[in-house]
Amino acid sequence: MFTERDVQFYLAELALALDHLHSLGIVYRDLKPENILLDTDGHIALTDFGLSKESVPTQDSKTFSFCGTVEYMSPEVVSRKGHSHVADWWSFGVLAFEMITGHLPFHGPNRKETMNMILKAKLAMPTYPSLEAQSLLRMLFKRNPANRLGAGPDGFRNIQSHSFFESIDWDKLYKKQIEPPFIPPIHSDFAHYFDKEFTCKTPTDSPGIPPSADAHDSFQGFSYIAPELINARQSDATYSSHVERRLRSIIGVKQTPFSDEYELKEALGHGKTSTCHRCIHRQTREEYAVKVIKDPSINDPSNEIELLFRYNQLTHIIRIRDAFYNSPTVYIVTELMRGGELFDKIRQEKSLSERESAKIMFVIIKTIEQLHRNSIVHRDLQPRNIMYVDTNRQPSSLRIVDLGFAKQQRAENGLLMTPCFTKEYAAPEVLSRKKYDESCDIWSLGILLYTLLAGNTPFAFDRNDSHEIILARTANKVAFTGPTWERVTDNAKILVNAMLDVDPKKRPTALELCKHSWFANMESLPNMKLSNIQDYNLVRHNLDATFNAINTNASKNLKLGPIGDSNLFKRRNERSAHQQQTEKVK
Structure with a gap:
């Protein structure tokens, strides 16, 4: 989940992009996270204009196509009563809600129920977003397009002047003079963002001359693979499925075998839940350190991996080179601390x-x-x-x-x-x-x-x-x-x-x-x-x-109380009530 400061930056850049399209008479119509990319400096770039509609110059001009990703559709698109560029500002609100809260505002068990919720359900607003953020969301989620923030001849200026964007210098933002909150870590062989549709294809093989029967003897003992890598446990019964899902969802974490790219060498240090080794990249022969976590369910490393990837550009934070999840073991490859x-x-x-x-x-x-x-x-x-x-x-x-x-x-x-x-x-x-x-x-x-x-x-x-x-x-x-x-x-x-x-x-x-x-x-x-x-x-x-x-020390004096007094129990009850309220169609 993003901080509100991050959301403020990305929404402001996104608003500039949408306003530019609208000024050209283009309705975008497919705003969702998958269609927002980051450039090498961390600024956003809209992509995939396959559903966009041209020649819609004003709010009074309408188009009637039923298209888009259903969770991000505006009520006027769902009802097929005709929509203008104001429909994009509803999708803008859905994206803002998702970034701030971590979940969608209207999401049912199926496509039909989701559309019914978009048309009729009351917005369940969490209490933890700031008052400015709540105000922005409520003004964007107006089912009447004419009342929605962003509508009218001064629509974009109204968005710019909203209190949520009070600290944004729009002129500097337009000139890309504001530093993005996240700069993607990029190196020459970085291939994490290639679509699996292409990377999972079986490469075409052109058979060469068959090797002689004793050719393998030439490579006897050529490369050493640590037994612990070969015999790594493949069962996921010993760790939480939640941790597994988080690790698999992190962009940049590879699920190919660690031993395919690196040679594991001697241990450099031991911790309670991990061991640090020296390792060598098989292709470049460069040395790195690798943190080997045998059981990630004991101490979930996903937060650390996300932060290392996110702030890899900071000079004096240890730089991550790679991350692997070979169930159940996690490998975090970083620069080697020789000093x-x-x-x-x-x-x-x-x-x-x-x-x-x-x-x-x-x-x-x-x-x-x-x-x-x-x-x-x-x-x-x-x-x-x-x-x-x-x-x-x-x-x-x-x-x-x-x-x-x-x-x-x-x-x-x-x-x-x-x-x-x-x-x-x-x-x-x-x-x-x-x-x-x-x-x-x-x-x-x-x-x-x-x-x-x-x-x-x-x-x-x-x-x-x-x-x-x-x-x-x-x-x-x-x-x-x-x-x-x-x-x-x-x-x-x-x-x-x-x-x-x-x-x-x-x-x-x-x-x-x-x-x-x-x-x-x-x-x-x-x-x-x-x-x-x-x-x-x-x-x-x-x-x-x-x-x-210090938990080890403090736990000796813990006293059990009624389960109803537990903060965790109270939070889960509140969450359950929130989900029931969201699913209720009024």
């Missing part, structure tokens, strides 16, 4: 200067600002999720990895409830199970900045600490004591204090951090090394000891 973790650099150099710490943090914060600008929160920022793509370990080669906990917010003020994080980097309001937003990432960045400057963490944790103890410690103000902090500038201390403020509303945003004077003057910061880390293993232990999700 290791950020903490490996700290271990090697023992300490960093304030200037170098500022340069590292600026790259990370700038990247997080780009994610926040697109309503994405990372939710698991820690040194092991910040790596170097090459061995020189310069700030320019930094990459933020592991978007497994990242979340696309539903609305511009969308707050998240799922408590998934690492304890050491978890903000107090998360530990308290309160709603939280981008400010949690700022908290984690504050912990990281403190660690880079001081060589230790601001809150020392024991392996058996509960989240209540951690919460009590994080509620205290950070102390800057010791000889190391005497060599750190006051501006840096002020910044750390602000980022680690217990009140999330008082923390600076990522954009405000990018403009902070400490970063603006980082070239003039002291370049002398701060105090060495005396016990690297102790510092690493403080960072790694509580990497498990």
Whole structure:
């Protein structure tokens, strides 16, 4: 599902396209997601004009053809009473509703019932869209074409002036000077968008000279295929069909065997639900990393894959190369992090200067600002999720990895409830199970900045600490004591204090951090090394000891209550009532 900010951009570009067609006397008549493409820069392009009608210059001119995709047809098309270009604005509303809510406004069990709903059913408007979005939808879903938004000589100007598009600069949009929310990841052999009608055809074979009987001996041991790939389980009985459907629906996820394109090599690291390997592309011989997830039902990777494809153009987000779903195993192929973790650099150099710490943090914060600008929160920022793509370990080669906990917010003020994080980097309001937003990432960045400057963490944790103890410690103000902090500038201390403020509303945003004077003057910061880390293993232990999700700790004290008190039970009841109301024909 899109954020309203995304919907606003795409609908505005689509409105420009429709208005241009209408000005030429063309009624489009087949507006639906399949007929809207993205160019290499992320701007929309309408396609498939097979059902379009020319020579309909005004609203009074009508055409009577019954055509289009039924769910997107306007009432006047369904009733065959004649329609003009205003019918396109009804379809525009259907598309807007689908993008904002994730489902169609009128959709019955069959074609006839769907048409009856278009003509008679009351629109079931969800409560979570903004008031501006609800207003736009209600004005587009007028069954009388003359009353519909977009009708009349000033129809398009009325759409432009609607409050939903208040922040759109229409002149810049027309000149394509507004950056799209999504830029498609494209590389030379990218073939994900080819129609399966063509790619599934059996290629014509021209037999060559038959090989000799012993020809296969020449290739004995030519290529190694890991047994785990050959013997991968094909049964789908161990994981959720919902996860399977999501994985199969993601554009870009291949369902051809991973071993056809890549050679699996040695393991680079192990996680609870996945293993990272080095792999080699069979055709180009280039090296990559591949995250192998044996059972995606334990930790659904579809959200991470979607985000990686969507934000593949961001410089300092790990770049995805391919994704495979070989039931039940998922393979996520990314660039290889040859420089290791950020903490490996700290271990090697023992300490960093304030200037170098500022340069590292600026790259990370700038990247997080780009994610926040697109309503994405990372939710698991820690040194092991910040790596170097090459061995020189310069700030320019930094990459933020592991978007497994990242979340696309539903609305511009969308707050998240799922408590998934690492304890050491978890903000107090998360530990308290309160709603939280981008400010949690700022908290984690504050912990990281403190660690880079001081060589230790601001809150020392024991392996058996509960989240209540951690919460009590994080509620205290950070102390800057010791000889190391005497060599750190006051501006840096002020910044750390602000980022680690217990009140999330008082923390600076990522954009405000990018403009902070400490970063603006980082070239003039002291370049002398701060105090060495005396016990690297102790510092690493403080960072790694509580990497498990806090749910494991909290679940011990859970008490069962009546099922009627469950939020999930209430939500499903509301959803069931909503579906019944939608299907009711009045």
